[in-house]
Amino acid sequence: xxxxxxxxxxxxxLEVKGNTKDEVLHYMADxxxxxxxxxxxxxxxxxxxxxxxxxxxxxxxxxxxxxxxxLSVLRNGIMIGKTExxxxxxxxxxxxxxxxxxxIFLFCVSADExxxxxxxxxxxxxAGKLGNDVRxxxxxQASSKEEIMDLILCEDDELGEVDELLNEEEIVDLDIDF
Amino acid sequence: xxxxxxxxxxxxxxxxxIVAEKLQKAAEELGHNCKVETQGSAGVxxxxxxxxxxxxxxxxxxxxxxxxxxxRFKGKKVVDVPIGTAMKQPKSLISTIEKKLAAK
Numbered sequence: 587x588x589x590x591x592x593x594x595x596x597x598x599x600l601e602v603k604g605n606t607k608d609e610v611l612h613y614m615a616d617x618x619x620x621x622x623x624x625x626x627x628x629x630x631x632x633x634x635x636x637x638x639x640x641x642x643x644x645x646x647x648x649x650x651x652x653x654x655x656x657l658s659v660l661r662n663g664i665m666i667g668k669t670e671x672x673x674x675x676x677x678x679x680x681x682x683x684x685x686x687x688x689x690i691f692l693f694c695v696s697a698d699e700x701x702x703x704x705x706x707x708x709x710x711x712x713a714g715k716l717g718n719d720v721r722x723x724x725x726x727q728a729s730s731k732e733e734i735m736d737l738i739l740c741e742d743d744e745l746g747e748v749d750e751l752l753n754e755e756e757i758v759d760l761d762i763d764f
Numbered sequence: 765x766x767x768x769x770x771x772x773x774x775x776x777x778x779x780x781x782i783v784a785e786k787l788q789k790a791a792e793e794l795g796h797n798c799k800v801e802t803q804g805s806a807g808v809x810x811x812x813x814x815x816x817x818x819x820x821x822x823x824x825x826x827x828x829x830x831x832x833x834x835x836r837f838k839g840k841k842v843v844d845v846p847i848g849t850a851m852k853q854p855k856s857l858i859s860t861i862e863k864k865l866a867a868k
Contacts, residue, residue: 640774641828641848645782653777655805678848693777695805706806710781717785755853760860764822764843 590739592663592708596621598731602667602690607675611635611652614667614692622660623694629658633697644677644685645716647726647752653693655702662705664712665692666734679753689726691716712738720745723752765862767791767798768812769824770831773847776804783826783850784810790854794862803832812836822861826850841865 599617604610611634615627624630637643637654644650650673667690677685693709696702715721721737724745728734737745769787773779784800791798799816802809814836817823823837825844843861850857 637775641779643778645851651778651782653775655775655777678851695777699805702805703807706777706804709777710802710804710806710809713778713781714785716778717782717789719789755855757859758853758856759863760849760853760856762843762845762857762860762864764841764861764864 589708589711590735592705592712593735593738594621594663595731595735597623597663597665598667598734599665600668600729600731602669604669604673605671607673610667610669610673610690611692614665614690617667618665618692618694623663623665624656624658625660626658630656630694633658634692638676642676642678642683644675644679644687645722646677646679646685647719647722648672648686648688649691649716649722649726650675650687650689651691651693651713651716653695655695655697657697659694659696661694662696662702662709663694664709665694666690667692718742718745719751719753720748723748723750726752765796765821765865766819767796767822767824767858767861768816768820769798769800769826770803770812771800771847771850772803772827772829772831774828776806779847779851780804783847783854786854787824787826787850787858790858794855794858796858796862808832822865824850824857824861
């Protein structure tokens with residue numbers, strides 16, 4: 587199954603309403619429910635929060651990747667939401683532990699491992715694509731569904747160049763021992 | 765340097781794979797060879813071979829759950845960091861390892 591099969595325009599929403607993380611997660615869960623991806627928004631959101639409690643899902647560049655496994659999931663996929671407002675989100679990238687997010691990749695994965703297995707290969711491939719800072723920068727600035735889908739599906743060498751890289755890392759010495 | 769790494773995060777859905785890519789890219793950019801094994805919901809992928817492990821100058825564990833098959837790295841130099849460190853500062857991680865290895 588190709589990566590494109592896990593993307594679905596119906597669950598890309600460029601006008602996600604809400605002022606808080608909670609409002610945004612509920613809004614997005616409602617879209618997943620309306621499209622037959624989950625059968626219970628409350629259970630799904632609760633399972634997302636369970637994962638949220640284990641560590642931040644803000645990945646810098648205004649992007650968050652909430653995810654979790656839920657028995658409410660009927661169909662594995664990924665909902666992509668561009669929020670109308672900046673949403674304060676726990677972040678692994680900033681020193682104060684928070685970032686403002688405007689692009690949310692909400693992974694919708696069944697807690698039934700056998701059921702999720704095939705799709706997990708695709709979702710993991712998709713997640714890996716978010717390890718490229720040029721792609722992340724361009725996604726953060728994307729304005730249409732087609733552009734978002736193209737940026738996810740294209741190869742690294744097709745990404746082109748960006749004026750300024752979001753998430754640029756300053757190389758410092760870390761306190762590690764081995 | 766020849767680097768091998770393992771990534772493993774709690775849910776095994778996102779960070780395992782993002783960090784694998786970040787480490788790979790950071791290593792290449794800094795002029796090193798790197799292979800990353802992912803231990804996530806999709807199972808073990810890109811599994812390290814005995815030869816790759818034998819040839820590695822350093823092993824990176826970027827994880828917040830237990831690494832599977834840690835016995836494979838007995839006697840190797842292992843750098844053990846939370847996955848968040850490799851998420852935020854992959855290049856710093858590799859550059860610090862390079863400096864520390866050179867000083868040993």
